[in-house]
Amino acid sequence: MSTVKRDTYTPDSLLSVAVRVFNERGYDGTSMEHLSKAAGISKSSIYHHVRGKEELLRRGISRALDGLFAVLDESGAREGRAVERLEHVTRRTVEVLMAELPYVTLLLRVRGNTDTELWAMARRREFDQRVAELVKQAAAEGDLRADVDARLATRLLFGMINSIAEWYRPDRTSGNGTASGGNTSAEVAEAVVRTAFAGLRTH
Template identity: 40%
Template sequence: MSQISTATPSTTRGRPGYTREDVIRIAVNQFNTHGYEATSMGSLATTLGVTKSAIYHHITSKEEIMVAATDQALESLFDVIDSAQELDGNAKDRLTAAIGGATLVLCENPENVTLLLRLRGNTEVEKQILERRRAITRKLIQFVADAQAEGAVHSDLDAGMVARLTFGMINSIVEWYRPDGSTSPEELSKLMPDFVFKGISTH
């Protein structure tokens, strides 16, 4: 069987091994394909072609994999929020940056974000992850409310509804977007804010 290695695949000799990052990436794919609960460490070992003890040398549990993968997605989204908050422009500029940045994150990290979106809070760890996800939603709601105060967004709309509908549209990207398609992640990240603000109307 192959062995899990701390070296990159290009530096291993003979039959290639797996780095910790490789194991997490492949495990997340298995979680998204078969379900987190349905994927065991044993089935993951079989997929990798290694022994369970080889996995446990670097990964202690499925929860560790879930936390590592969702942390990457969450930290990227929090970076987007922080960058938007630091902009010198107006509230609409900050909301635009948040929408575009979140779109880019989903295009570039579809597997990790998919896992994040599918969590249901069945364990304490999942509940903690979901609370962090809700914190990002609250930030977007505030961006919307600030834009309403400036007159850039209709004030008669509920800010929470607008934020959640916007995030819902962005989150759907993981279901259909393909990086080898006609639209690049950068192009889509610019298109999404325009779509939110202008919609598809010709008027």
């Protein structure tokens, strides 16, 4: 029997519960009943906040996308040589992924055919495209090796970045940004930048 508590949710705290459940059960596998049980409030209380689970999906994904697209507006992403901007975007994308882990995880797992999922996939492609343009520009400026195709380089870069969502778990006991495995998000971001741009091998 589920314990129904008084609805003291804010839009953000309800969203946080919903996104956790979406990531655990998959969006398709999540019903309003599951959300009601996880939040400990009735379905009608949830409907007081949102029209349904698709609105929660859209809000969760928006939070991830807002964080990611904001990186592209930072001065480090707009000024200087393309390769420097690319490194800035790489570093900050890792940091946003780690800071907004559940929301970015939700975005990365979207696969479906609802309007919201199609919109999310289109926005994600748009972000990838913006980064791919930076890769191309950096290659044209002679700062990236010519023997790795720009499109392939972009895919491998995102492959490395996005894979962090599969193993990184924030350490809830420390609260100082220390990740499982003992790496802070700044350390992980720096490791990605070093690996992708300078390479692991000593020269």
